Amino acid sequence: MTWPEELRAAALVGTARHAAPSPPAELGVRPPEGLPAEELLLDQAALADAVIRAARIPRRLDPTTLAAPAPPDDCPQAQGEAARLLDLLLTQPPVGAELRTQLVADWLQYATASGLRVPHRLLPPLLTVADSKSSVAEHLHPAIGTRGRWLQGMLAGNQGSSDMPGEHQQAPAADDWAELAAADATTELERLRRTDPAAARRQLGEHWEGMAARERAAHLAVFATNLGSADEELLERALDSKAKSVRDTAAGLLDRLPDSARAARMAARLRPLLRLGGVLRQHLDVELPPEPDAAALRDGIPADPRSGEPDRLARLDAIIRGAPLDTWTAVAGRSPASVLALLKGETRVLEAIASTAALRADLEWVRALLDDRLDLRLLACLPPAEREERLLRHLRSGAAQPFALVEPLRSLPRPWGAPLAAAVLEQITAKNGGQLAVMLAGTLPAALPPEAAGECRQLLERSDDDAGRRRVLRDAVQYHSFRQSLTEAFR
């Protein structure tokens, strides 16, 4: 044992049971004779303390653990008021959490537009906010600059890598792809699918035979991105698969291709089920489909369950979802709107048609369907301006429950147009509008256009006992005044 080890051992068990060592001769220290054991130990402890502290030497680091320094930033950093406002938002936000998030995202967009970047010292608090707020995270680049990207890499533990996100995403060769673990292979295929759908199709087609069912299903699901008629052949191949998960995935994708062979087969199954009825031929009767044959089963129509009654309505749903929507207009000889009128009361059928129209973003049907239903999936198909105009019409008609409008309003791009803003303000300041105001609290401040801020201020000055509503209006006013400061700071 070395001297420090002996010293430690003696001190741990105590000098009553373990003799104190003698100091090493190299130190040139000799203890006096006849010292009690505990004093001998304490003397040496004092010596060890002084020796260690007076003899510290630098350590060496493994040079391979050193990170490459950040490349220089190429755009100027935000200065003065702009930097101060970001500092304020990050370190002592004068507004609530939701507004703060929105304003930080706004700041980043202003900076990007002005070609400025976040001051280095504010990067850590900004990245912390971005960790939990995706709306901030998505505007980080390019405002955080080279240093910010480098810091992100360092914090993510990519030591030694100063690669920019996106740069290292070189496509591996096809041979490599087959070697990847299943989840990584799916991710890689998804990336390829976004940039080069045909290459992704070739990739999967080449390796199709050697794959397990689970891999096939997972890989195929990726084809939802950039789906097109060129994919039909591979999807038909998948319908022949033994595994139900693969067939279901393929059928779900084929539902989105109304010009496919499968859609034609579904149309052939749907047509015989439809018949114009009623004395004045004002109703479209829909019959339930017969037992599925082998071809129908292959196309994804549910088989008989092992026990109990077969779900014939589910079979009808599958046929409706697979068939082209113009099957309906062809049989009835009328427009989509008239077809929907003929189907009045057939809620299940209408629902299947609505989900099909939404899935295919078939605007003619979407518009017809939206005339008497407010459906988020359908609304999402419309261009933003039209969506906003639809909502405005619903609001003004007073037909819809205001609460049903909350989700559609939240999903609209911001800021809203002045007419919608005015209509919503009118709703929330109506006698019972307080609750709607609270439900829209997170959305409203940024959704109202700057011109509406003045009206909010006026509304706020009116006496109002509804604390929730006052808070929402106050938030809107605060948001716009802070945004005004941002505009001026970046001018």
Next chain:
Amino acid sequence: MCFMGRWSEDRVAGAAPDAASLAAARKLARPGPWSGTGSNDVLVWGKCQGSGKAPYEVSVDLAAPAYRCSCPSRKFPCKHALALLLLWSRGEAADDGVEAAGFAREWAAQRADRATVRERRQPEQPADPAAQAKRLADRLALMDAGISDFSRWLADLVRTGMASARTQPYSWWDGAAARLVDAQLPGLAEQVRAMGSDIHARSDWTDHLLHRAGRWWALTKAWRMREHLTAVELADLRVAIGWTVPAAEVQGTGALPGPWLVLGAHRSDDGRLQQQRTWLRGPDGRVVLLLDFAARSESLATPQLAGAVLDATVALYPGSAPQRAMFAGTVGPRGTAETLGGGSSIASALADESAAVALSPWRERHPVLLAGVCVCTAGSGWLRDETGDALPMVDAPLDSLLALTGGHPVDLFGELEEGRVRPLSVVVNGAVVTP
């Protein structure tokens, strides 16, 4: 009276007694409830409408700094004073007003009067040499007894072994510390109390306790031979056992003129006591340490910003370098430094520390200005100089250091403590910043 300049928000935040007060102040820091606000070189004042009928009258003396508010809060400064300062620091209120409000002027005058009275009274205090000598003799006897008791306690500690000391409850350590306090040895008491928790909190507790016990033992021996120590050695020993030199005695000694550059500052809070260390460097390169203490509920003196150049004179406490110091007279801002000057390599910084430890083995930390060091992220962070030498860091805000330096070599000021460096300021892009 010098012009104090507008405070930064950080400086206001630093004056807050606790986070809750600051949060409450931030809520109040909007123009709504305020009226009659104003400021001049030394005073900021205003009235704040609270829940009561009459608004609270708030005044802040920036020079001292001192706070007054007519509210019943026991927090000091209260949220009203903080909110007023926040508004003023942002330029949102109290922007001007040459004529101070009546209540503020009255208060400032009273304060000035009292200060004058206090100053006058001090020298007139009856100095009875005989009584003073007796007090000193009594104190020394008490301390001698305390030191003897403590050396017996140390001998017991190593006789029964550190393993069994670790099984002792906290009250055992606390009891030993309490006896040291009674014996007027509060510096030692503080260390023993800290050991009561360190022995469970630290993975290297065996070596830590062994070396501390050795250092305490050496202290007891040094105390017994204090008559043979030089004045400087004795002063260092007094610091270690906690026998402080009264500030009034230090004020009386010669003062060193400035300008003084603030190298860096650190605040710590052990739950009972807050401490603020500020390292300054004078025109001749001498580095001194300002120490401020405050109890849990009080607020520390306003922190000085790293890189600030202060027009001030300091008086030195006795002891070896780097010495403790205090401001003598007023402190005025002169400007900001773009750099901290030339630093040293890690090897020579450690050699400097060794030399300081050799002079004063009781010293816990040593200031270092390192030149061209890179921040490395391994473990809890390292600094590496251009020769490849490295030092681990302690209490390092790694993400902030990385963001500021980008992994490039920078000059960095910090404190060496137990072989690690605590970074307090870095020089980037021609400015001294606190990470």
